[in-house]
Amino acid sequence: MGSFKKAILYLFTILLLVSLYKDLTVGTSLDTPYKVGDEEATEIEGNNEMRIYSMQVKVQNGDTVLSIVERINVDLQESLNIEKILTDFTELNPTADPKNLTAGKFYSFPVYEKGTDN
Missing domain, CATH: 1.20.5 (Single alpha-helices involved in coiled-coils or other helix-helix interfaces)
Structure with a gap:
């Protein structure tokens, strides 16, 4: 034995x-879903020049634009406007389809501040 x-x-x-x-x-x-130097300001041209802060996020399987924006903007989940989120996402990622994200790819997602019109 x-x-x-x-x-x-x-x-x-x-x-x-x-x-x-x-x-x-x-x-x-040790790859995190957030890119280094992840927050940046993007100016969107149009009638009113507006700055949108964005964060580069690596999309995982099952992630949606709304789920990622809610994860980034934890304090503002109650006041987020879905139409504005989709519009801002499209402005930040003009070639991406917000309804069909590719897992493993980085996209820019809007980061909102308290007190702004979300």
């Missing part, structure tokens, strides 16, 4: 060392 316990202990030690080696050499992704 003693040799069986030794074999199990050796097997466990080998698996632990292989796991540590893989983790240290290959590693795991």
